[in-house]
Structure formats: C-alpha cells, structure tokens
Amino acid sequence: MTRSEGLRPAFLVALIGVVLVALCLLSIALGARNIPLGQVVRALSGHPPDQLVENVIWSVRVPRTALGLAAGAALGLSGALMQALTRNPLADPGLLGVSAGAAFAIVLSVAVLGFGSLFGYIWFSFAGAFVASVVVFLLGRLGRSGLTPVKLALAGVAVTSLLTSLTSAIVLTNPEALNRYRFWAAGSLADQNGDVVLRILPFLAAGALLALACAPALNSLALGDDVAAALGRRLGLIRLQGVVAITLLTGAAVSVIGPVVFIGLVIPHVARILAQHAGLGPDHRWLLPLSALLAPCLLLAADIVGRVAARPVEIQAGILIAFIGGPFFIALVRRRRLAEL
Amino acid sequence: MTHPAPVQHPSVNGASPTGTPRIPFRTFRLAVPPVSGIVRPRLVLVCLALAVVTFLVFCWGVAVGDFPIGLTGVVRALAGYGDPGTLLVVRELRLPRALVGLLVGVAFGISGALFQTMTRNPLASPDMIGLTEGAGTAVVAGIVLGWDGGLGVQSLGLIGALATALLVYALAWKGGTTGYRIILVGIGVSWICTSATDYLLARGERFQAQAALGWLVGNLNGRDWNHVVPLAAVMAGLVPVALLLGRLMRTLQLGDDVAAGLGTRVQPVRLALLLAGVGLVAFGTAAAGPIAFVALAAPQIAQRLAGTAWPPPIASGLAGALIVLSSDLIARNLISGTELPVGIVTGVIGAPVLLWLLVRANRSGSGG
Numbered sequence: 001m002t003r004s005e006g007l008r009p010a011f012l013v014a015l016i017g018v019v020l021v022a023l024c025l026l027s028i029a030l031g032a033r034n035i036p037l038g039q040v041v042r043a044l045s046g047h048p049p050d051q052l053v054e055n056v057i058w059s060v061r062v063p064r065t066a067l068g069l070a071a072g073a074a075l076g077l078s079g080a081l082m083q084a085l086t087r088n089p090l091a092d093p094g095l096l097g098v099s100a101g102a103a104f105a106i107v108l109s110v111a112v113l114g115f116g117s118l119f120g121y122i123w124f125s126f127a128g129a130f131v132a133s134v135v136v137f138l139l140g141r142l143g144r145s146g147l148t149p150v151k152l153a154l155a156g157v158a159v160t161s162l163l164t165s166l167t168s169a170i171v172l173t174n175p176e177a178l179n180r181y182r183f184w185a186a187g188s189l190a191d192q193n194g195d196v197v198l199r200i201l202p203f204l205a206a207g208a209l210l211a212l213a214c215a216p217a218l219n220s221l222a223l224g225d226d227v228a229a230a231l232g233r234r235l236g237l238i239r240l241q242g243v244v245a246i247t248l249l250t251g252a253a254v255s256v257i258g259p260v261v262f263i264g265l266v267i268p269h270v271a272r273i274l275a276q277h278a279g280l281g282p283d284h285r286w287l288l289p290l291s292a293l294l295a296p297c298l299l300l301a302a303d304i305v306g307r308v309a310a311r312p313v314e315i316q317a318g319i320l321i322a323f324i325g326g327p328f329f330i331a332l333v334r335r336r337r338l339a340e341l
Numbered sequence: 342m343t344h345p346a347p348v349q350h351p352s353v354n355g356a357s358p359t360g361t362p363r364i365p366f367r368t369f370r371l372a373v374p375p376v377s378g379i380v381r382p383r384l385v386l387v388c389l390a391l392a393v394v395t396f397l398v399f400c401w402g403v404a405v406g407d408f409p410i411g412l413t414g415v416v417r418a419l420a421g422y423g424d425p426g427t428l429l430v431v432r433e434l435r436l437p438r439a440l441v442g443l444l445v446g447v448a449f450g451i452s453g454a455l456f457q458t459m460t461r462n463p464l465a466s467p468d469m470i471g472l473t474e475g476a477g478t479a480v481v482a483g484i485v486l487g488w489d490g491g492l493g494v495q496s497l498g499l500i501g502a503l504a505t506a507l508l509v510y511a512l513a514w515k516g517g518t519t520g521y522r523i524i525l526v527g528i529g530v531s532w533i534c535t536s537a538t539d540y541l542l543a544r545g546e547r548f549q550a551q552a553a554l555g556w557l558v559g560n561l562n563g564r565d566w567n568h569v570v571p572l573a574a575v576m577a578g579l580v581p582v583a584l585l586l587g588r589l590m591r592t593l594q595l596g597d598d599v600a601a602g603l604g605t606r607v608q609p610v611r612l613a614l615l616l617a618g619v620g621l622v623a624f625g626t627a628a629a630g631p632i633a634f635v636a637l638a639a640p641q642i643a644q645r646l647a648g649t650a651w652p653p654p655i656a657s658g659l660a661g662a663l664i665v666l667s668s669d670l671i672a673r674n675l676i677s678g679t680e681l682p683v684g685i686v687t688g689v690i691g692a693p694v695l696l697w698l699l700v701r702a703n704r705s706g707s708g709g
Contacts, residue, residue, distance in 0.1 A: 090528065139696060158692045161634055165688025168558045169681060175547060182550050186536075186543040262532050316543065322536030329529040330512055333522060 009286065012278045016293045020069075023300040027065040028057060031307055035061075063194035068300045068317075070197055071189075071253040072263065074204050076295020078249040079264020080271065080288050081211050084218040085242040086149035089269070093250040094261035095156045096243065100163035101125075101132025102254050106184055107170045107177040121180065122196065122255045126203075129251035135159055137243050187258030187318015189303045200252040207248030211288060214242050218284040260299070260318040266325040267295045269332055298325070384647040384656065391646075391659035398666045399443055403435040405674065410435075433565070441564040441628050442665045442683070444572045446635060448625035450643070450661020451583050453636030454652035455618040458590050459611065460524060466637040467622040470527030473631035474534035475505025476623070480630075481538050481553040485545035494556060495568060495627045502623035505530060510615065517608055519597065523615075559632030559684025561669050568628040575624045580658070583617040587654050590614060594651060632684045634691030635661050642694065664690070 029040045033056065039049045040057065048054035078093040086095070094100070105128020109121050139155035140148075171178045217238045220228040229235055254261065271290040272282060280286045299317060302324060306315040370379055404415045408430050417423050418431040449467075456465045467473070479501025480494050510518065513526040538557070542550045555562075589610045592600040601607050622636065639661035640652030646660070647653050668686035675681060 090525070155696070158696045161688050162692035165633060165685045165692075168554065168688075169685045172551070172554060172558065172682065172685075173679070175551065178550060178554065179547060182539070182542045186539045262536075316540065319536045319540040322532045326529045326533035326536075329532070330526050333525040333529065334512070334515055 009278045009280055012274060013290075013293070016290070016297065020293060020297050020300075023297055023304070024065050024069070027068065027300050027304050028061040030304055031056075031061065032312065059194060063192065063197060064189050064303070065300065066197045067192055067256065068189050068303055069296045070201060070204055071257045071260075072296030072299035073292040074207065074249040074253040075260060075264045075299070076267040076271075076291040076293075077208060077211050077288055078246045078253075079261070079266075079295070080268040080284070080291035081214065081218075081242055081249075082246055082264065083268050084214075084221065084284055084287075085239060085246075086152060087222065088149060088153065090265070091153070092261045092265035093246055094160075094254075094259060094264075095153060096246060096250075097132035097136045097156050097159040097163065098129040098247065098250045099254050099259035099261055100160040100167070101128040101130070102251065103181065103185065103259065104128055104132075104163040104167045104170075107167050107174070107181050110177040110180050111170045111174040122199070125184075125255035126200075126251050129254060130247055132159055132163060133243065133247040133251070137240075184258045186316040187260040187321070188306075188314070188316040189257055189299070190314055190316075192256060196256055200256060203248045203252040207245045207252070208292070210241055210245035211249065214238060214245065215284040215288050218242075218288075219282075222282065222284075258316075258318050260321055262318075262322050262325050263295050263298055266329055267291050267298060269329075270294055381647070381649070384649060384653055387643070387647045388653075388656050388659060391643075391656060391663060395443070395659055395663045395666065398663060398670065399439050402439045402442070402666055402670050403431060405670065406430075406435060437565045437569050438561050438563075438669075439666065440569045441572065442561050442669050443662045444569070444576055445625040445629045445632065446639070446662030446665035447580070447658040448572070448576060448621040448661075449632065449635040449665075450639035450658040451580060451654050452618040452621040452625075453661070454640040454643070454654045454657035455583055455586070455590065455614055456636070457640050458587075458594055458651050459614050459618075460521070461594055462524075463641055465524065467618055468531075468631060468636065470509050470523060471505045471531035471534055472502045472619060472622050473626050474531040474538070475508075476502040476626045477557050477631060478534040478537045478541070479504075480556050481541045481545075484553045484556070485541045485549045495571075498556075498630070499623055499627035502626050503619070505534065506615070506619040506623065518611065555682060556630045558682040559630040559687070560682040561629055561665075562680055562682070564628065572624050572628045575620060579617050579620045582613070583621065584654055586610070586614055586617060591651065629665075630682075630684065632665060633688040635664050635687055638687075638691045638694050639664055 025037060025040055028044070029035050029037050035043075035053055035056065039053055042049060043054055043057045044062075048057070075093060079091075082091045082093050082095060083089055085091075102125035105124040105126075106121050108128075109124035136152065136155045136159050139159070140152035142151075167181070171181050217228075217233050220231045220233045221235070221238060223231075225235060228238075250261070250264070268287065268291050271287050271294055274294075275281065275283070275286050275290060298321060302320040303317040306317050306320050309315060400412055400415045400419075403419075404410045404412050408426075410418065410427055410431065414423060414427060415431065418427050419436070421428075423431075452467050456467055456470075457463055459465075476498040479497045483494060483497040509523060509527045509530050512530070513519075513523045515522070542553060545553065589605055592603045592605045593607065593610065593614075595603070597607050600610075640657040642664075643656035643660040644650075644652045647656050664687060665683060668690060669683040671690075672681040672683045672686045675686075
C-alpha cells in the first residue's frame with residue numbers, strides 16, 4: 001500500500017490527538033458531580049463560573065487527568081520499547097521485575113517503617129522498582145553471551161517470583177500492609193495528591209527522551225543482533241539505554257497508579273496496526289510516539305468509564321483496562337499471527 | 342539440553358557396521374516380546390532416589406508438630422500400631438495434610454512436564470494458560486461476595502479452573518489449535534482473571550481479603566481427608582493416562598508437521614494431553630491453592646538430574662512432591678508459632694533454582 005492510498009501519517013496523528021483532547025475534556029467534566037463542557041472550557045481558560053467548579057476542576061480533576069496522561073504515555077512508551085528491545089511481542093513493561101519490586105517496597109515500607117505520609121510510599125516503590133530492574137539487568141548479563149532477550153526475560157521471571165513470594169509473606173502477616181497493597185494492586189488514578197504528577201514528571205521526561213533517542217537503533221535491532229552490530233550499533237549500549245528508560249518510565253508510573261502494565265502489552269500492537277494502515281511499517285521512530293499517544297487514550301477512557309459506570313462507587317481503571325484489553329488481545333491473537341517468540 | 346538423549350538421534354548412532362542397531366552408551370534396550378523399550382539406568386536411579394527422599398521428608402513432616410512423634414513412631418502409626426492418641430494425631434491431622442502435599446506436588450510436577458514438553462518451552466507451566474488465575478477468581482469471589490452456593494472453597498476452585506481451561510481452549514480453537522496460540526490466549530484470559538481477583542480483593546472487607554490471599558498463595562493448613570479423597574481418585578485415573586501419553590508427546594516436540602508425518606494424530610493427542618494436564622492442575626489447585634513455581638521448577642530439576650532431553654514425567658512428579666513437602670516443612674517451622682503458607686516458601690526456593698539453571702545454561706553456551 002502506498003501512502004497516498006491509506007491513512008496519511010499526519011492525519012492519523014491528528015486524529016489520535018483529537019480523541020485524546022476530547023477524552024481529557026470528558027475526564028475533567030465527568031465525575032461524582034458532572035460539570036457541563038462549556039463551564040469546563042471557561043474554567044480552563046481562566047474564567048470559572050463559580051468557586052466550587054474552579055476548586056473541583058483545578059484541585060481534583062485536572063491533576064487526575066494529567067496523571068492519566070503522563071502515566072499512560074509512560075506505560076505505552078515503555079511497552080513499545082520493551083517489545084522492541086526483547087524482540088518479543090508478549091513482553092510488557094513489568095518484565096524487568098519493576099511492578100514486583102514496587103509492590104515489595106510498598107508493603108515493606110508499611111510493615112517496617114509504619115505508614116507515614118499518604119504519598120511517602122511512592123518514593124519507596126520507585127526505589128524498589130529501580131533496584132529490582134537493576135538486579136534483573138545484572139542477572140541477565142551473567143555468562144559469556146552477555147545480555148540476550150531470553151535471559152533478560154528469564155531473570156525477570158525469577159526475580160518477580162521471589163519478590164512476589166516475599167510480598168505475600170509480609171502482606172499475610174501485616175493487615176495494614178495488605179490494605180495498602182490491595183488498593184495499589186487494583187491500579188487507579190484516584191485519590192492522588194495534585195503534586196504527584198509534578199514530582200514524577202522529571203523522571204518521566206528523562207525516560208521519554210532516552211526512549212525516543214533509542215528509536216533509530218531499535219530499527220536496526222529488529223533485523224537481528226548480527227545485522228545491527230554490522231550496521232555499527234553498539235548493542236550493549238542500546239540495551240542499557242533502553243533498560244534505564246524503561247525503569248524510569250515504568251517505575252515512576254507504576255509507583256503512583258499501580259501495576260497497570262497490561263496497557264504496555266496491548267498498546268504497541270494497536271500502534272503497529274495503525275502504523276501499517278498509514279503505510280508507515282514497523283518504524284520505531286513512529287511506533288514509539290504513537291504508543292505514547294494511544295496509551296493515555298486507553299487509560300483515560302478506562303478511568304472515565306470506571307467513574308461513571310457504577311456510581312457512587314468507582315471501578316479502578318486498572319481493572320477496566322484488563323477487561324477491555326484482555327478480549328482485544330485475544331481477538332488479536334486469533335486474527336493475526338504474532339511473531340514467534 | 343546439556344545431555345542430548347541418545348535415542349533422539351537414531352540416525353547418528355544408528356546402524357553399526359555389523360548391521361545391528363547400536364544402543365548408545367548409558368541406555369539399555371529391553372526387548373521381551375511383546376514388550377520392548379529403552380531402559381535408562383540413570384533415570385531409574387534418579388526416580389528411586391527421589392522416591393526415597395520424598396518418603397523420608399513425608400514421614401518427617403508427619404513427625405514434626407506441637408505433638409512431636411518420633412520417626413519410628415510415625416512409621417509404626419502409618420502401619421496401624423501405636424497408642425490411640427498418636428494414631429489420632431497422625432490419621433486425622435498430620436497424614437491428610439502430608440498426603441495433600443504429596444499428591445499436589447506429584448500432580449503439579451507431572452502436569453508441568455506435560456506442558457513443557459507439549460509447548461517445547463521450559464518456561465511454560467499450567468499457570469500460564471490461566472487455570473490457576475481462574476481458580477483464584479472463583480475462590481476469591483466465593484469468599485468476598487459470599488457466592489458459595491454451599492459448594493465450599495475446594496469446589497469453587499475446581500469449577501473456576503475447569504471453566505477457564507474450557508474457555509481458553511474454545512477461544513484458541515480456529516480449525517484446530519496450536520500450542521503457541523493456547524498460551525497466547527491463556528495470557529489474555531489470565532490477565533482478565535487476575536484483575537477481577539484484584540478488584541474483588543480491593544472491594545472486600547479486610548478480613549475477607551486476608552482469607553482470600555491466604556488461599557491465593559497456596560496453603561496446606563487445615564487440609565483433611567475431604568481434600569485428599571477427590572484428588573487421589575482423580576489422580577489414580579489421570580496419572581497413568583499422562584504417563585502413557587508421554588511417548589506420543591515426544592513426537593509433538595518435533596513440531597506439529599513432523600509429528601503428523603510420523604503418524605501422530607496431532608489434535609487428539611494434544612487435546613488428551615491438555616485434558617490430563619488440566620485435570621491434574623485443577624484438582625491440585627482446588628485442594629491446596631495455586632502453589633507457586635512447582636509446575637515450572639520440578640520438571641526442569643528432574644530433567645537435569647536425569648540427564649534427559651525432555652522433562653521425564655515420573656521424576657518430575659516426584660521432584661514436585663519433594664519440593665512441596667520440604668517447603669511445607671520449612672514453612673511450618675521457620676517462625677515458631679506461625680504457620681506460613683507453603684506457597685511462599687516454594688516461590689523463595691524456586692527463584693534461585695531458576696536462576697541457577699539460567700547461569701548453568703549460559704555456561705554451556707546453550708541457553709542463549
């Protein structure tokens with residue numbers, strides 16, 4: 001298919017952009033108390049209709065929407081990066097043990113240090129995610145052949161299993177840790193302090209820059225290690241850069257909103273299909289940004305549906321994502337032949 | 342892997358100059374018409390050794406507890422001798438628990454061997470296709486929502502596991518199945534089940550979440566004869582089937598096309614394998630919960646001990662039993678006064694084993 005026949009890339013990006021903006025507005029408008037879209041636009045442009053609306057919008061809805069945008073983009077980007085790096089269409093950003101490390105750090109901080117401030121545990125979980133992925137990376141490098149995708153995956157599985165067992169041990173003996181853990185594990189954008197986005201933003205930005213800088217190298221890597229090396233790519237360096245980017249992006253996102261890594265498994269597949277229709281092919285310079293744009297759409301949509309579907313209770317976004325993404329993934333498996341592992 | 346099985350290369354080791362097939366080193370050909378086969382002394386030795394060690398750990402597990410019984414006392418009580426108090430403790434408390442551990446370990450080990458051989462993937466385990474997650478969702482729903490229906494946790498787990506297996510097989514069916522597609526669909530289904538479980542955990546009361554999690558980790562606490570009997574009955578039927586399928590299974594390892602070319606009826610064999618593997622895991626999970634890592638690690642350990650090119654089913658079952666029973670022994674005695682769930686210990690033990698396998702594979706240059 002030539003470009004002129006299908007969706008033009010610019011049109012595709014514009015379309016996703018429009019959807020994303022619409023979702024942002026809806027996310028700000030809908031909730032326990034619905035605000036008409038007109039008032040939302042006025043409040044955002046600095047002319048709020050009344051004090052209450054202004055408070056709701058600026059102290060609750062906007063931070064929540066911003067968190068959805070930032071965390072969603074991070075998970076989509078790191079998912080695409082992880083799949084490219086491991087050349088495995090089933091890889092998700094949690095493969096490096098990031099989620100398990102974050103979970104373990106959360107329950108450990110609650111059990112050992114007592115439950116401090118509402119969002120103090122975010123730094124613990126970020127640190128846990130970081131340590132876990134460093135350990136996985138080092139274990140994956142053991143042996144003569146250096147870091148290979150299969151070894152990375154195996155090391156991730158082993159470390160995840162170990163940390164999950166330890167997490168269970170703590171959670172079963174400490175009710176307070178269990179409480180914190182089970183709400184975190186469901187995955188939600190709700191009940192976050194407004195500052196949280198600003199606090200994790202530097203990490204996300206650094207991770208995103210590193211990830212996007214990888215993109216041209218990932219295209220060479222897709223041809224196989226030997227070809228990539230022959231093309232002058234330094235494999236070790238690319239993998240290190242990728243792992244650091246994934247750790248920053250996933251670690252920061254998961255620490256705050258919970259282990260919603262399924263988003264990072266599904267979204268890159270959507271991005272690939274769309275890119276194909278736009279005549280772009282599997283070019284990571286397009287796939288990475290597309291994933292970063294598409295993932296927040298899914299996260300925000302799930303969050304909005306979760307807010308309005310079962311009022312007055314909220315269904316956590318992480319749960320809805322699995323319920324939407326799971327069937328989609330199965331349909332994808334049935335329709336297309338995913339590349340072999 | 343590290344020890345290529347001689348029988349897998351008949352053409353290499355094939356006819357000797359005299360024209361009679363040469364049986365390679367370390368194996369013997371048994372040919373007593375109408376029965377013939379190949380005997381591997383090392384595999385037989387490994388099985389015997391595993392059986393002996395498993396039996397010892399089994400007795401030790403029965404012996405240890407608040408009311409200590411000597412090892413000889415245990416053996417005597419198992420044979421029906423001893424004072425009434427000892428007999429009561431052994432028969433009603435310790436023995437059912439140890440039996441559940443033994444049976445579940447065997448079931449998970451054999452089932453893991455079936456799945457790993459079928460998918461040709463050392464990372465494949467029955468948990469991967471959503472069975473245990475489905476069982477977990479059903480049990481947690483029962484605990485949190487009170488949807489018991491008078492069935493009890495054990496039946497709920499069984500129903501959840503079997504329903505999930507059926508769903509995965511149906512969704513992976515597209516004019517036939519492939520092992521790979523079953524795994525992929527299983528991943529999707531297990532994601533859905535996991536998040537349903539997470540939702541129920543977050544929704545339930547704290548004590549309900551605690552009870553549910555206690556089951557989800559895999560637990561042998563408070564198991565009685567009601568857990569032993571259904572599991573033992575099903576295993577008596579399924580284990581022989583699984584072992585008989587072993588031979589057919591090995592051609593599947595060569596790939597679907599080659600297996601079909603060699604005369605294996607691929608779809609029926611795969612379905613039978615799935616049924617056997619799923620049945621073992623479903624009943625095992627219903628009895629003890631999804632004990633982590635046994636189905637993954639036991640076949641790999643057995644394969645390396647026996648030096649075969651594929652996970653040997655009997656040795657895998659024995660290794661599974663040994664892992665579960667010794668983990669339970671550790672879990673009960675690690676912290677005095679607290680009985681940790683056995684699933685925590687198997688996870689902590691299993692991870693280093695997997696890492697060890699990983700490093701070993703790297704050393705021999707075959708792991709990649």
